[in-house]
Amino acid sequence: QSELTQPPSASGTPGQTVTISCSGSSSNMGENFLYWYQQLPGTAPRLLIYKNRQRPSGVPDRFSGSKSGTSASLVIGGLRSEDEADYYCAAWDDSLSGPVFGGGTKLTVL
């Protein structure tokens, strides 16, 4: 069982806006940064959002992150077919003394 909770699936049509949630606890998301990773089919994960809301270079501004307390969201605007992937949130967990991942959300573009 993951320390961070995500919905197993999400979907949207091209051009729509989709939100993926991630919830945790005080030991992980309470005082630590939240990260989002995108894993396209058959590929390695890649960093999508770091430190709650920052985008690495090369990540389109259609992707945005936010965090409030022990909840966080990834918002994907202007949905495109190439956004179809698994999305994982992650944070350091003080109790475990290590990073923890959410279970992942499979995004389907209809």
Place this chain on the structure above:
Amino acid sequence: EVQLVQSGAEVKQAGESLRISCEGSGYSFSTFWISWVRQMPGKGLEWMGKVDTDDSYAIYAPSFQGHVTISSEKSTNTAYLQWNSLKASDTAIYYCARQTTGFDADFDYWGQGTLVTVSS
């Protein structure tokens, strides 16, 4: 360009030993931690542990402590993940990932993954 290049796919029998590798290039290898992440078939990501590539000091997730060994060799810019006795349940894709700090969830570059298949 930062790159992490992992060794190729492996097919092993239960009980055998195995070491897979992750070679870093395009950056100062010994100034970043390297973590290993497991992805079992059809499942999510699990952090296994990490190594300080400057001195090969490793820290393990409780679930993996005692079952794997993580190490590094800075003279060759390579990190390793090793098993002494594989189990069928070790069948998975294993990723190495670079961490800017050793105490966050910031995996900024990833290897391409190594598929390990263990038959019983």
